[in-house]
Amino acid sequence: MEFYMPTKVYHEKDAVLNHASEIAAIGKKALIVTGKSSSKKNGSLADVKKALEENGTEYIVFNEIEENPSIATVMKAAEIGRSQGTDFVIGVGGGSPMDASKAIALMIYNRDSSEEVLYQKIDLKALPVVEVPTTCGTGSEVTPYAILTRDDKKTKQSISHKIYPVIACVDAKYLMNAPKSVIVNTAIDALGHFIESYFNKRATDYSCMLCQYGMSVWAENLDVLLGEDITEERCNSLLLASTLAGMAITHTGTSIPHGMSYYLTYNMNIPHGKAVGMFLPGYLKLMSKQFEDEVAMILEGLGFANIEQFAFFIKQCMEVCELSKTDKQNILNEIMENPGKMASIPFEVSESDVREVVEFMGK
Secondary structure, three states: OOOOOOOOOEEEHHHHHHHHHHHHOOOOOOEEEEOHHHHHHHHHHHHHHHHOOOOOOOOEEEEOOOOOOOOOHHHHHHHHHHHHHOEEEEEOOOOOHHHHHHHHHHHHHHOOOOOHHHHHHOOOOOOOOOEOOOOOOOOOOOOOOEEEEEEEOOEEOOOOOOOHOOOEEEHHHHHHOOHHHHHHHHHHHHHHHHHHHHOOOOOHHHHHHHHHHHHHHHHHHHHOOOOOOOOOOHHHHHHHHHHHHHHHHHHOOOHHHHHHHHHHHHHHHHOOOHHHHHHHHHHHHHHHHOOHHHHHHHHHOOOOHHHHHHHHHHHHHHHOOOHHHHHHHHHHHHHOOOHHHHHHOOOOHHHHHHHHHHHHHHH
């Protein structure tokens, strides 16, 4: 087995301010990468600025990261970072800013390279990256992955380079005022990470340990996902689950529910976590063909008697959209042509098996 987790994680209230000097000492000038407004509203951007200012570290802010960031946006930010002489990057927000920050750090460091290197399997270094998550799903604060929108392939895909953040500051206060839909969608994404990591060809005792404990933490929050008021304690719990799930997929990667979700996000603008959630019951149904006892154990730990009850919970949490026959076939075609995701399935499956995963929520 192999276990590698080089990111230093601070999970505490006021994590950014408590470790301001350590963050500021990483370089002389930071590029802060974030979205247009949420980091302003939740206070995370203000904390990062304060941490740098109080320690005499310069910074510039790039706040144009869109949901499902594009390569064009990454290259625009990288060019600004190069021209301004930035020597480290801080990603602030959900999965989009955090993923983008890694790709931007790569492109700033490799200043004479074009965007083609993002998906070339060559050894490249990147600037140091700090991550400050404000949602409870991606786990990008501890993963080496950076998933971008690829218009050339009409899908989403992680870049070919592994870029681990050097520091992650996890603070529940940033999640407190997030829209309910964001909390639900990102929490379902984290659950997808657990399920797809646990039932994965690359799973180890270490990654399964993270999944088992993480799912028990995640399950404490079912009532929040069904409409109960959020508290700081629950935010803390959801963020812990998200980070543990990120650690798990760092060692296994994700499987076909994530691969299937990319079609829905790219073509139908369905939020990533919601798109993943639509395929989780079908994936568990597929896994039960070989791992019936393990699936039953996972469902019981999550608080569900069977797969059907779990599927009903997913539909209660979020509005599951109907897919046309054409969409289902396109999803099937796309995932069957994705060797990385297909190779993650822990036993041999046929196309008809995979079709059942696509079809399950529609039954």
